[in-house]
Amino acid sequence: MSEQLVFTRPEVLADVATHYCPGCQHGVVHRIVAECLEEFGLVEKTIAVSSIGCSVFLYNYILVDTVEAPHGRAPAVATGVKRARKDAFVFAYQGDGDLASIGMAEIMHAANRGERISVIFVNNTVYGMTGGQMAPTTMVGQKTTTCPAGRCMEREGGPIHMSEIIATLGGVAYCARTAVNTIKNIAQTKRAIRRAFETQINGEGFGFVEVLATCPTNWRMSSVAANERVGKEMIPEFPLGVFKDAAKEEQP
Amino acid sequence: MSAKRIFIKGNEAIGHGALDAGCRCYFGYPITPQNDIPEMLSSAMPAAGGEFVQAESEVASANMLLGAAACGVRAMTSSSSPGVSLMQEAISYMAGSDLPGVIVNMNRGGPGLGDIGPSQGDYFQSVKGGGHGDYRTLVLAPGSCQECYDLTFEAFELAFKYRNPVLILGDAIVGQMKEPVARREPLPIDPAEGADWKLTGRGQRAPRILKSLFLDDGALAGQNIRLRDKYAAMATEVRYEAFETADADLVVVAYGSIGRIVKSTVRALRAQGLKVGLLRPITLFPFPEAVLRDLAGQGKRFLTIEHNLGQMVDDVRLAVRGLADSEFFGFLPGNMPTPEDFDAPVRAAVKGA
Numbered sequence: 001m002s003e004q005l006v007f008t009r010p011e012v013l014a015d016v017a018t019h020y021c022p023g024c025q026h027g028v029v030h031r032i033v034a035e036c037l038e039e040f041g042l043v044e045k046t047i048a049v050s051s052i053g054c055s056v057f058l059y060n061y062i063l064v065d066t067v068e069a070p071h072g073r074a075p076a077v078a079t080g081v082k083r084a085r086k087d088a089f090v091f092a093y094q095g096d097g098d099l100a101s102i103g104m105a106e107i108m109h110a111a112n113r114g115e116r117i118s119v120i121f122v123n124n125t126v127y128g129m130t131g132g133q134m135a136p137t138t139m140v141g142q143k144t145t146t147c148p149a150g151r152c153m154e155r156e157g158g159p160i161h162m163s164e165i166i167a168t169l170g171g172v173a174y175c176a177r178t179a180v181n182t183i184k185n186i187a188q189t190k191r192a193i194r195r196a197f198e199t200q201i202n203g204e205g206f207g208f209v210e211v212l213a214t215c216p217t218n219w220r221m222s223s224v225a226a227n228e229r230v231g232k233e234m235i236p237e238f239p240l241g242v243f244k245d246a247a248k249e250e251q252p
Numbered sequence: 253m254s255a256k257r258i259f260i261k262g263n264e265a266i267g268h269g270a271l272d273a274g275c276r277c278y279f280g281y282p283i284t285p286q287n288d289i290p291e292m293l294s295s296a297m298p299a300a301g302g303e304f305v306q307a308e309s310e311v312a313s314a315n316m317l318l319g320a321a322a323c324g325v326r327a328m329t330s331s332s333s334p335g336v337s338l339m340q341e342a343i344s345y346m347a348g349s350d351l352p353g354v355i356v357n358m359n360r361g362g363p364g365l366g367d368i369g370p371s372q373g374d375y376f377q378s379v380k381g382g383g384h385g386d387y388r389t390l391v392l393a394p395g396s397c398q399e400c401y402d403l404t405f406e407a408f409e410l411a412f413k414y415r416n417p418v419l420i421l422g423d424a425i426v427g428q429m430k431e432p433v434a435r436r437e438p439l440p441i442d443p444a445e446g447a448d449w450k451l452t453g454r455g456q457r458a459p460r461i462l463k464s465l466f467l468d469d470g471a472l473a474g475q476n477i478r479l480r481d482k483y484a485a486m487a488t489e490v491r492y493e494a495f496e497t498a499d500a501d502l503v504v505v506a507y508g509s510i511g512r513i514v515k516s517t518v519r520a521l522r523a524q525g526l527k528v529g530l531l532r533p534i535t536l537f538p539f540p541e542a543v544l545r546d547l548a549g550q551g552k553r554f555l556t557i558e559h560n561l562g563q564m565v566d567d568v569r570l571a572v573r574g575l576a577d578s579e580f581f582g583f584l585p586g587n588m589p590t591p592e593d594f595d596a597p598v599r600a601a602v603k604g605a
Contacts, residue, residue, distance in 0.1 A: 043454070044453050044454060044455045044456070045453035045455075046453055046454075047322075047323070047451045047452075047453060049319070050463075056465060059459070059461045059463070063454075063459045064453070064454055064459050065451040065452065065453055065454050065459050065460050065461075066451075066459065066460075066461050066462070066463075067318070067319065067322040067349075067451060067461075067462045067463070068345075068349070068461070068462065068463035068464065068465060069315065069318070069319075069345075070315060070318075070341050070342060070345050073311065073312070073315040073318075073341075073342070076307065076311070076312040076313075076315035076316050076319070077315050077316070077318055077319035077322075078319060079305065079312075079316050079319060080277065080279065080315065080316035080317060080318060080319020080320040080321070080322075080323075080327070081319040081320065081322060081323055081451070082319075083277055083303040083305060083316070083319075083320060084276075084277050084303070084319065084320035084322075084323035084324075084325035084327065085323045085325070085451075085452065085453075087453075088323075088451075088452070088453050089453070105308050105309060105311070105312065106308070106311075106312055106315070108308075109307070109308035109312065113305075
């Protein structure tokens with residue numbers, strides 16, 4: 001019986017060990033992005049914008065032309081890239097501190113202008129690279145190094161729900177929240193990222209996918225427990241779903 | 253140079269200079285006294301086949317500039333002092349990532365919100381880096397509407413020659429006044445510009461990464477040594493106007509609009525027989541050190557006049573150190589100087605020694 005290869009690594013994904021911690025889900029999201037780039041034949045015309053945080057090293061793993069943006073500014077940098085080079089496929093990859101705190105203005109306005117770019121937003125409710133400080137998405141009661149007694153609604157406010165906010169903006173063609181904690185959700189994440197990329201390819205508008213992900217190190221959890229937390233605590237707070245899809249709205 | 257001159261504001265001259273130099277992306281945010289630039293480019297840039305974006309902030313417009321620069325496209329942003337403070341983050345990243353772009357600062361009064369009138373309060377910010385880290389930008393200081401046009405045109409050539417941000421440091425005077433301006437033959441867009449470094453999508457080649465993060469052992473030191481050598485090489489770009497300096501006992505040093513006003517004072521005092529001249533730096537970085545040092549070696553004395561508390565005077569003193577010193581007269585932002593305002597301080601300095 002001859003061997004048949006049924007599962008392989010996308011070529012655009014570097015064959016190296018990553019710097020990500022065990023149980024971190026950036027690697028899963030990187031792989032899905034890489035698969036989508038290849039399936040749409042985008043690798044050669046892609047310009048990626050990496051942001052500040054653990055995923056700044058995106059360019060070590062997804063082997064496409066990349067520019068590094070200052071903290072929170074990836075949507076503005078991506079705007080400049082896309083305006084300068086309209087034939088390029090442009091995506092930004094941001095974490096929750098980067099996108100929902102310091103970069104709130106840039107993401108809101110890039111989305112509202114309907115920039116023909118795609119933003120992958122990885123939400124793990126914590127600042128990972130700096131050592132687990134409170135993020136704008138940290139859940140009420142969640143302990144971090146800067147809210148050691150747990151985030152307090154009266155003191156720090158509650159977690160920001162970016163997908164729900166982004167979906168209200170006029171320039172947005174597609175906006176969804178997914179997770180990568182189960183096989184089913186991984187498949188759903190891939191469908192969402194494919195659709196977000198498609199909106200850019202078709203010139204429909206701005207595409208946004210929020211992916212709920214783990215940070216076992218800064219959650220002080222095992223990989224398995226961290227993955228379970230996504231389903232038990234995060235998804236009830238951050239419901240999964242498609243919040244806007246311009247293509248479907250046009251249908252009767 | 254085309255024979256026909258147009259009568260325009262300094263701000264508009266900057267817009268024309270950019271377009272004629274092949275600038276095809278402009279990002280900006282409203283702030284007085286430079287609004288003529290985004291207003292004219294909001295229609296002129298799309299008409300030239302380029303992109304105009306009114307950004308949500310100066311933070312964003314400077315980062316859009318960074319993105320367009322990474323693609324090797326000639327791009328510009330403009331603002332005035334408070335807005336340029338917000339751009340320092342992106343300018344530092346551009347310097348650290350070797351990205352070319354043009355940033356216009358039509359200096360207004362400060363600190364804080366200040367006023368909307370002229371000032372030279374942003375000299376230090378412009379020539380000493382401005383943002384975090386250890387870097388330099390080329391700084392060009394126009395003193396007329398023609399120079400607004402010419403220096404903006406040439407700023408793009410310099411930006412791409414050195415892969416570095418270039419600042420145009422004007423002020424509310426030169427931005428708002430109108431003069432006849434001669435335009436040059438527009439440069440054709442060169443699709444090959446930056447071919448060996450710009451992002452285009454990797455195609456069949458290896459992927460390119462434009463970044464300012466260098467964590468590996470020795471990597472940042474290597475980058476900083478390379479940047480130092482680049483800044484040293486920029487010394488050949490030095491430009492200045494020397495007016496009646498040959499037989500002068502006193503050389504007044506002043507830049508931009510103030511240099512222009514001082515020139516009138518010098519001319520009037522010359523007519524009265526005073527041996528006074530003007531050295532007007534046109535590049536503030538690189539600073540015209542050699543010519544100042546040469547003048548100091550000839551035994552001349554110096555008076556630096558600025559529209560601030562005294563900033564460029566530090567660089568004049570450094571240039572002539574060991575040979576001479578420079579006196580200083582500061583006309584403070586909030587008022588607009590006339591040639592007569594400089595009459596007494598120049599006279600006193602001529603008599604000085």
